[in-house]
Amino acid sequence: MNIIPWTFDWRDAQFFQQISDNTYFTWFASRKPHPESAKSEKWRAWVVRDDDGRLVGWAHYEGFDNPRKAHVASLGVAIAPDARGKGIGYELSRYVVERAREAGYLKLWATYHADNAAMARIYERLGFHIEGRFEDEEKWGGQYKDIVSVALFLERTMHCEGE
Ligand SMILES: CC(C)(COP(=O)(O)OP(=O)(O)OC[C@H]1O[C@@H](n2cnc3c(N)ncnc32)[C@H](O)[C@@H]1OP(=O)(O)O)[C@@H](O)C(=O)NCCC(=O)NCCS
Numbered sequence: 001m002n003i004i005p006w007t008f009d010w011r012d013a014q015f016f017q018q019i020s021d022n023t024y025f026t027w028f029a030s031r032k033p034h035p036e037s038a039k040s041e042k043w044r045a046w047v048v049r050d051d052d053g054r055l056v057g058w059a060h061y062e063g064f065d066n067p068r069k070a071h072v073a074s075l076g077v078a079i080a081p082d083a084r085g086k087g088i089g090y091e092l093s094r095y096v097v098e099r100a101r102e103a104g105y106l107k108l109w110a111t112y113h114a115d116n117a118a119m120a121r122i123y124e125r126l127g128f129h130i131e132g133r134f135e136d137e138e139k140w141g142g143q144y145k146d147i148v149s150v151a152l153f154l155e156r157t158m159h160c161e162g163e
Contacts, residue, residue, distance in 0.1 A: 006045040015055040056083040059092040061100045071106040114146035128152045
């Protein structure tokens with residue numbers, strides 16, 4: 001699987017419009033045209049493209065500006081609907097965890113909808129543990145959904161692996 005750094009490109013807008021309820025696209029459109037944010041060391045993203053260059057998978061980490069949370073980065077991953085279930089989500093997530101580890105982050109943090117079994121499985125395989133659950137946190141199509149919060153402590157993981 002060829003995972004490459006993502007640089008802002010409006011041709012990828014369709015991908016962001018395809019996934020979820022435009023949450024990603026709103027975020028994408030609001031910040032990436034700004035050259036300064038694209039240069040940020042705290043934010044990095046990688047993608048997988050098909051043979052035609054179409055974006056099929058995207059993942060990122062983002063550090064916090066708050067100096068008290070400088071050791072923490074959040075993760076996000078999304079796969080195009082027609083490319084799901086082929087292991088791309090797992091491979092991209094694993095890749096981003098390693099890049100965040102190299103960047104020196106100590107804690108990774110992510111959230112997903114409680115009914116998102118694929119996402120839960122990916123984080124479980126990567127060693128994340130559940131930190132908490134926010135009940136009826138978001139409303140989607142008239143239904144309230146729980147959000148699960150998971151974390152991975154990278155130093156502890158490395159320590160465990162070395163033992
Ligand atoms: C969640 C998401 C990233 C998963 O990506 P994916 O490429 O389809 O996942 P993978 O093919 O790597 O599968 C990961 C694991 O989940 C399992 N899985 C996949 N689809 C599943 C489903 N619908 N139900 C249950 N398990 C599923 C796979 O079997 C695999 O488990 P395994 O490693 O034990 O075999 C993708 O579905 C997606 O982009 N969803 C919309 C955006 C989103 O929810 N992002 C996460 C919140 S930020």
